[in-house]
Amino acid sequence: MAIIPDTLSLIGNTPLVRLKGPSEAAGGEIFGKCEYANPGASVKDRAALAIIEDAEERGALLPGGTIVEGTAGNTGIGLALVANAKGYRTVIVMPETQSREKMDTLRALGAELVLVPAAPYSSPCHFVHTSRRLAEETPGAVWANQFDNIANRRAHITGTAEEIWAQMDGRIDGFTCAAGTGGTLAGVGMGLKAHDEGIRIALTDPHGAALYEYYACGELKAEGSSVAEGIGQGRITANLEGAPVDTQFRVSDAEGYHWVRRLLDEEGLCLGLSSGINVAGAILLARQIGPGARVATILCDTGFRYLSTLHNPEWRAIKGLA
Numbered sequence: 534m535a536i537i538p539d540t541l542s543l544i545g546n547t548p549l550v551r552l553k554g555p556s557e558a559a560g561g562e563i564f565g566k567c568e569y570a571n572p573g574a575s576v577k578d579r580a581a582l583a584i585i586e587d588a589e590e591r592g593a594l595l596p597g598g599t600i601v602e603g604t605a606g607n608t609g610i611g612l613a614l615v616a617n618a619k620g621y622r623t624v625i626v627m628p629e630t631q632s633r634e635k636m637d638t639l640r641a642l643g644a645e646l647v648l649v650p651a652a653p654y655s656s657p658c659h660f661v662h663t664s665r666r667l668a669e670e671t672p673g674a675v676w677a678n679q680f681d682n683i684a685n686r687r688a689h690i691t692g693t694a695e696e697i698w699a700q701m702d703g704r705i706d707g708f709t710c711a712a713g714t715g716g717t718l719a720g721v722g723m724g725l726k727a728h729d730e731g732i733r734i735a736l737t738d739p740h741g742a743a744l745y746e747y748y749a750c751g752e753l754k755a756e757g758s759s760v761a762e763g764i765g766q767g768r769i770t771a772n773l774e775g776a777p778v779d780t781q782f783r784v785s786d787a788e789g790y791h792w793v794r795r796l797l798d799e800e801g802l803c804l805g806l807s808s809g810i811n812v813a814g815a816i817l818l819a820r821q822i823g824p825g826a827r828v829a830t831i832l833c834d835t836g837f838r839y840l841s842t843l844h845n846p847e848w849r850a851i852k853g854l855a
């Protein structure tokens with residue numbers, strides 16, 4: 534293996550792994566893109582790098598400038614890492630309901646952390662609106678705006694999708710993942726369809742999100758709730774506009790956790806809940822396509838980020854996750 538010239542070049546080019554248990558359950562081949570192998574241990578490093586480079590190219594971010602963002606955590610970690618490597622400051626606005634590990638990580642990385650109460654998107658106190666206001670008030674600051682900044686999905690069109698296509702040697706029948714900003718789903722979907730229109734792209738939605746109903750019958754409607762961090766969208770973000778979604782699934786936290794548990798116990802892989810939900814969705818997609826189907830999905834982040842929550846038995850008991 535060649536020497537990597539600098540730390541930012543460690544972002545992307547993640548491995549693709551065949552998942553044994555899920556492949557058997559699907560009667561096909563399920564592959565996980567190991568996004569936890571990025572330096573910030575999540576898929577969001579890609580979007581963070583793309584958003585910062587885009588702001589530099591537009592002349593919006595000048596040396597010593599500040600990046601402000603509202604995030605469930607992983608984007609903040611990615612932004613802070615990239616900002617440190619490039620000499621910028623970061624201010625991260627985050628709902629106080631996110632995992633303790635993410636907050637500690639952000640502080641350790643030197644980000645200025647602003648915690649806000651969990652509030653609906655319609656409220657001016659929602660973390661996204663708070664971060665936009667803070668960016669406007671801070672001299673020399675840019676707002677990363679991951680939800681509606683399509684530099685986010687471009688990172689997946691040119692990066693993640695191309696890597697999956699090459700790693701699978703073009704032999705891929707389907708791709709699915711859940712959506713937070715929708716950058717991964719739309720970007721990988723668009724990138725793969727550019728190679729082969731026939732690749733089936735599926736949304737895997739957690740409960741409490743509105744996209745399943747949107748793709749099924751054109752109406753944004755949510756039902757139930759989920760404790761999964763980083764996914765579950767209630768609107769069509771700019772990143773989701775034009776996403777080539779062919780089919781959709783709804784996966785419960787219990788089904789997602791079943792696969793988190795099995796991958797940990799049987800395959801030695803410690804993941805977060807969004808990865809488990811993605812794997813459950815990939816199995817449904819492979820079964821829908823038919824025997825032997827080859828389906829890829831995203832292993833979004835490391836489970837070590839959730840030792841106080843998902844991987845803590847007391848927390849699971851409180852949340853009703855068996």
Ligand code: PMP
Binds near residue numbers: 714716717805
């Ligand atoms: N899983 C986790 C743990 C995340 O933090 C995110 C990002 N919010 C996602 C999945 C979804 O990625 P995207 O924003 O590209 O839809």
